[in-house]
Amino acid sequence: MPKLFNLIILFTIGSISISHAQFGNFSHEVGIIAGPVAFQSDYGERNDFKTNSGNTGFGIGLIHYLNFSYKADCSCYTPETYFNDHFKLRTELSFNKTKLNHFGQYVTPEKVANSLFAKQLKAMDGSTSVTNIGMQLEFHPWSIREFTATTGGYAPFISLGGQFSFYTPTAKSSLGPLGTPATTPQKYLDPSEGEKFGFTNKSGTVFSIVSSVGTRYKLTPLSDLILDLRVQYYFSNWVDGLNPNPEIYKENRANDWNLWLNFGYIYYL
16 A cells, blocks of 8 residues: 555656646646545445435545646746636545445334344445545636636636546454355345455455536635535445445445545645
8 A cells, every 4th residue: 555655646746747847838736635525335325314424534635736827937827718718637646535334224223123134234334445546627617817816716617537546445244254144244245246245355446537516715826725526436336345246236236436525725836
């Protein structure tokens, strides 16, 4: 894991250096973001409030922007075009971790007292740690130039991009080691998509699509505050460590995804 972080950090620094060399005529912004993450997975009941509120964690990230409206080499504006005045390119390195439990109608006290399946389900818990690196293209419907020159102004935006993620899940039970009929619900004992069971503690990698909506607040001429709500959809159902056979258990066939509300600070270089 430390080697992975070192490689990602070196890659990020290298990417910023390359972007500076290739896009030296544009200015740069750096920042930090953090906030709560709601992870939507095979833990809990779909569309259940307790599941959505209970399976939450925390995320933190470093972000870098290419600002096409301003030239760093001469401290002046670039030739005005719609793209330069309404788009920014965002590079990000982030990490989030979420604890996961089963909630909902299948693990009520009455069912846990009278059903082995419910007892086993209630006893299960897990977590997942995800490191992401990627890019998003941000669209600002209002002028970036006008926002830059207006302390106290707001700059709403939407974005779309992709990320590459390294995830480490854990799945366990208070009844004992998972993988036996005494501790594990049958749906997680069945083989699934090349794995021996419908659960795993193996790390892996995955691509994802990220979309955000948010706004900036101009704090000073060289700094902004940012509020950002994002959805991240993974192209895998193993990110949380659970993946019951989707051919049998249709209710668990959807891939994992999360919702992240983050707050941050951005500084103009």
